[in-house]
Amino acid sequence: MSVKIAVVGAGKFGQMHLDAFTQLGYAGVAELAAIAEANPKRAEELRKDYACPIYTDFHEMLADKSIDAVSIATPDHLHKDIAVAAAKAGKHVLVEKPLDITVEGCDEIIEAAKSTGVLLQVDFHKRYDPDHQAIKRRVSAGELGDILYGNVWMEDRIEVPSQWFPHWAPNSSPGWFLGVHFYDLVRWIVNSEVKTVYATGTKNTLLKDYGVDTYDCINAKVSFENGTAFAFDTSWIIPLNFEAVVNQGVRIVGTKGLFECDSQDRGTSSCITGEGMATYNNNFTRQMKDKYGRKILRGYGVESIEDFAYNVSFLKNGGTIDKIEGCWASGEDGREVTRIAVAIHESIKTGEVIKLR
Numbered sequence: 094m095s096v097k098i099a100v101v102g103a104g105k106f107g108q109m110h111l112d113a114f115t116q117l118g119y120a121g122v123a124e125l126a127a128i129a130e131a132n133p134k135r136a137e138e139l140r141k142d143y144a145c146p147i148y149t150d151f152h153e154m155l156a157d158k159s160i161d162a163v164s165i166a167t168p169d170h171l172h173k174d175i176a177v178a179a180a181k182a183g184k185h186v187l188v189e190k191p192l193d194i195t196v197e198g199c200d201e202i203i204e205a206a207k208s209t210g211v212l213l214q215v216d217f218h219k220r221y222d223p224d225h226q227a228i229k230r231r232v233s234a235g236e237l238g239d240i241l242y243g244n245v246w247m248e249d250r251i252e253v254p255s256q257w258f259p260h261w262a263p264n265s266s267p268g269w270f271l272g273v274h275f276y277d278l279v280r281w282i283v284n285s286e287v288k289t290v291y292a293t294g295t296k297n298t299l300l301k302d303y304g305v306d307t308y309d310c311i312n313a314k315v316s317f318e319n320g321t322a323f324a325f326d327t328s329w330i331i332p333l334n335f336e337a338v339v340n341q342g343v344r345i346v347g348t349k350g351l352f353e354c355d356s357q358d359r360g361t362s363s364c365i366t367g368e369g370m371a372t373y374n375n376n377f378t379r380q381m382k383d384k385y386g387r388k389i390l391r392g393y394g395v396e397s398i399e400d401f402a403y404n405v406s407f408l409k410n411g412g413t414i415d416k417i418e419g420c421w422a423s424g425e426d427g428r429e430v431t432r433i434a435v436a437i438h439e440s441i442k443t444g445e446v447i448k449l450r
């Protein structure tokens with residue numbers, strides 16, 4: 094039985110959600126049942142490409158009883174009210190990372206999902222990268238020994254906060270927009286909770302020239318309960334002519350060995366007139382065509398969203414949530430990552446080490 098999924102927020106990343114459910118429609122797994130997009134101009138554009146109902150008010154969409162699930166790709170600080178309303182309407186919910194930018198907001202979403210017994214999943218897609226999964230597998234098997242330390246970097250070109258969404262970048266930061274991906278990934282790999290956080294943040298170097306009032310970079314040192322120490326370097330001010338929109342990677346060192354992953358450059362590069370040098374994170378998305386010539390995306394960027402549809406399908410076809418518990422990033426995972434991010438921002442403000450446990 095195919096599942097009916099609606100998308101709320103069809104901006105830059107919402108497009109990935111639209112593509113995911115569209116292509117699952119080809120396989121009869123899911124149907125893109127509706128779209129809610131608050132910007133009337135964008136909603137009008139979508140009407141040309143999508144045959145499903147398109148709303149500007151998500152509340153109206155939630156009244157459609159035939160919709161099984163909702164995936165939310167609105168700006169970070171606008172997830173909560175939609176997630177709570179969707180869960181209360183009995184829809185399974187996928188929320189883009191971060192679940193919310195307050196711990197209390199995460200609790201509210203989790204409670205709403207519990208009250209109606211729906212699935213609550215967070216789109217932490219780094220868990221679906223096959224190279225990251227290899228690290229997780231080998232760490233879990235003890236092949237790296239006890240994990241002592243590691244470091245992570247995730248950096249966006251400056252066009253992301255200054256041109257893509259300058260209107261809501263001040264409600265976000267490199268920690269919220271980028272860091273949360275890797276706070277989740279590392280917590281998942283080392284299988285331990287964060288004990289303490291110390292962070293610094295730098296403002297007013299580059300983004301001020303674009304009138305965007307937020308941190309240019311955030312650098313955090315995080316200790317886990319099992320003794321592992323990690324450094325997370327995040328920024329969104331790297332030059333426009335860098336070889337990719339994102340630069341990212343992870344390095345992890347244990348008593349029996351180490352593992353390093355360039356999570357951006359996966360081995361192909363190009364240099365085309367007018368474009369300059371480019372490298373590609375092909376694990377994230379590869380655009381292909383199926384045998385009928387239809388656009389198909391592969392890679393963890395789309396597969397983590399598809400995974401939600403498969404979970405909803407499992408439930409619609411008689412499965413229960415307890416049978417798949419632990420197989421996706423849950424509301425509780427989202428809440429823990431938000432706790433880490435909140436502590437990082439608190440440490441920047443106070444200059445103190447913040448104890449989470």
Ligand SMILES: NC(=O)c1ccc[n+]([C@@H]2O[C@H](COP(=O)([O-])OP(=O)(O)OC[C@H]3O[C@@H](n4cnc5c(N)ncnc54)[C@H](O)[C@@H]3O)[C@@H](O)[C@H]2O)c1
Pocket residue numbers: 101102103104105106107129130131132135149151166167168169171175189190191216218257258270
């Ligand atoms: N997983 C990833 O790799 C990844 C990458 C980029 C962004 N994101 C996340 O996706 C989310 C969206 O980011 P983006 O870059 O697409 O932002 P965006 O500003 O491009 O798009 C957000 C869209 O949401 C719409 N919107 C806002 N409030 C709404 C409401 N109440 N109802 C319906 N639509 C509403 C806006 O009109 C806009 O079109 C953020 O949470 C962001 O952190 C995830």
